Amino acid sequence: MKIAWKEMKKNKAKFLILGSIVFLISLLTFIISGLANGLSDDNASLIKDLPDGQFYMSEDAEQTYNLSSIDSETQEEILNKHEDAAAFSIQRGFVNDDADKQHGVVFVTSTESDFFENVKKGEIVLDQSLKEDGIKVGDTLTNNQFDDEFVVKGFVDQKKYSHSPVAYINTEDYQQMYRVEDMQLIMIPDADDSLSFDGLESFSNKAFLNTIPSFSAEQMSLNMIVWFLVVISGMLFAIFFYMMNVQKIGLYGILKAIGIKTSTLFKMMWTQMFVITSISLILSVSLSQLFNSFAPDGMPFSLSMVTTIQLAIVFFVIGFIGATLSGLQIRKVGPLQAIQQGEV
Amino acid sequence: MSIFEIKDVRKSFKNGEIEEEILKGVNLPLQKGEVTALVGASGSGKSTLLTIAAGLQPASSGQLLFDGKNLTDLNQEQIRQIRAKDFGFVFQSSHLVPFLTVEEQLLLMLEVAETTLSKPEQKKEIDKILKIVDLEQRKKAYPSSLSGGEKQRVAIARAIIHQPKILFADEPTANLDSKRSKEVxxxxxxxxxxxxITTLVVTHDEEMLPYVDNIIKMKDGIVI
Incomplete structure (x- = not known):
């Protein structure tokens, strides 16, 4: 007989309250996780979209990419050895549109590579967020450090760096604007940290992301909130089932006296935890995915189904641990306690 | 014929530094098909003896012979299996599961006792027992809607539905009025x-004694 289900059916209000709290906490966790990921994309999608490998910058730059400068000899040596490798530079700047309106961008240029937009001299490819600002293909853009004009050749989806839209330009144009010959960075796909070069410091993708100003601080704060909420939900399960178990000690004792196995009582509690968590998570996952589809354009929100499922699994695990810890008292209940207690 | 035998059972509790002996070598055979009542003043050890006999707490020494086994030699799981299949319990309070109907309480007991009855046979058995305890009409009722007497009758039905060999009843009429007590x-x-069934009942109510076959008086941990 489904004793766990019978109890839930009879005490709907009690379980509905727990379910509602789990639903709200999990929804909040998904939303904050979506915001964390959205902000992360907004801060570094340019880097996040690159394949796993190693990034290199000059050692004397002290982990600050825009102070890095890799001499052309080293660059050539590495690029010749590693076909997929690309050298690239990133610099903050701005462009003025036809109406002389200024737009903040991050100029990116690279050697020929499949991972970066290859742009001809005088052309520019922009992140699509600038399209929403009214810039169209064929528009001409100017920059006070650039003698010529940029012609907009196209837009790319979600390519941002340090919360600014990326503007891909040709290397020659870049060198003219910033009066530098050397590239700042080299990226070698599929390389591991065993691959080192004299005078260059290597970074994994994750380590390189952390060199972006504010990236790690921003992500750490949001991830801390996400995990804090996950822990709270675990504690909530523990407290709820502890309170319920305290109320039911007499009942557990009598059930044990008539011969019910302790494992059956645990299964009863786990079933209840599983049902409540499942219903709450189905609702919160659906709602958060709906929010993902309809989030306002200006809001950096990105919640993938994989992240949602991973978090949902964590909720199940933490709920299971919380309920089990509180259920340890069931093991201690002796049948005799029930006889010594009053009506349950 | 003796179906259950309590042999030289002793039980001591430590009360601080002092060891208090509650049972001082009790011998008691229970005859098949008879109701045996344990009577005595409060603190005489009658409830302790019943709970030890029922395998709800261990004896300090002595033997509990049942079905060719000495219960004091068995482990917790073996004792649980005997409690589930061969023993039935009725307590002072009915201790019904608050979220199960009368019918479900009995169904649960059949499951716990791992009976080999099919679902229709279980239903039939439940109807039969409910007829005996005169609760056929209350089959779908929850404990909260039952009177004290009805609850205790459900508890009795639950205690016997799996056809135990021994029924242990600890003050089963303590919370009932005189009329209901007699009915129970x-x-x-x-x-x-x-x-x-063989029944061992603890009572302090002398009005209940006409319903029993044997009266065992206890005083200060011994049978007198």
Whole structure:
């Protein structure tokens, strides 16, 4: 007989309250996780979209990419050895549109590579967020450090760096604007940290992301909130089932006296935890995915189904641990306690 | 014929530094199909003896012989299996599961006892027992809607649905008025006879004694 289900059916209000709290906490966790990921994309999608490998910058730059400068000899040596490798530079700047309106961008240029937009001299490819600002293909853009004009050749989806839209330009144009010959960075796909070069410091993708100003601080704060909420939900399960178990000690004792196995009582509690968590998570996952589809354009929100499922699994695990810890008292209940207690 | 035998059972509790002996070598054979009442003043050790006999707490020494086994030699799981299949319990309070209907309480007991009955046979058995305890009409009722007497009758039905060999009843009429108490004792008496159960009942109510076969008086941890 489904004793766990019978109890839930009879005490709907009690379980509905727990379910509602789990639903709200999990929804909040998904939303904050979506915001964390959205902000992360907004801060570094340019880097996040690159394949796993190693990034290199000059050692004397002290982990600050825009102070890095890799001499052309080293660059050539590495690029010749590693076909997929690309050298690239990133610099903050701005462009003025036809109406002389200024737009903040991050100029990116690279050697020929499949991972970066290859742009001809005088052309520019922009992140699509600038399209929403009214810039169209064929528009001409100017920059006070650039003698010529940029012609907009196209837009790319979600390519941002340090919360600014990326503007891909040709290397020659870049060198003219910033009066530098050397590239700042080299990226070698599929390389591991065993691959080192004299005078260059290597970074994994994750380590390189952390060199972006504010990236790690921003992500750490949001991830801390996400995990804090996950822990709270675990504690909530523990407290709820502890309170319920305290109320039911007499009942557990009598059930044990008539011969019910302790494992059956645990299964009863786990079933209840599983049902409540499942219903709450189905609702919160659906709602958060709906929010993902309809989030306002200006809001950096990105919640993938994989992240949602991973978090949902964590909720199940933490709920299971919380309920089990509180259920340890069931093991201690002796049948005799029930006889010594009053009506349950 | 003795179906259950309590042999030289002793039970001591430590009260601080002092060791208090509650049972001082009790011997008691229970005859098949008979109701045996344990009577005595409060603190005489009668409830302790019943709970030890029922395998709800261990004895300090002595033997509990049942079905060719000495219960004091068995582990917790073996004792649990005996409690589930061969013993039935009725307590002072009915201790019904608050979220199960009368019918479900009995169904749960059949499951715990791992009976081999099919679902229709289980239903039939439940109807039969509910008829005996006169609760056929309350089959779908929850404990909260039952009177004290009805609850205790459900508890008795739950204690015997799996056809135990021994029924242990600890003050089963303590929370009932005189009329209901007599009804419950009549029921226990009748079931013992018709189902061939052996019953050990603890009571301090002398009005219940006409319904029992044997009266065992206890005082200060010994049978007098």
């Amino acid at each position: 004792m009549e029921l226990i008496r009748e079931l013992t006879n018709t189902l061939g």
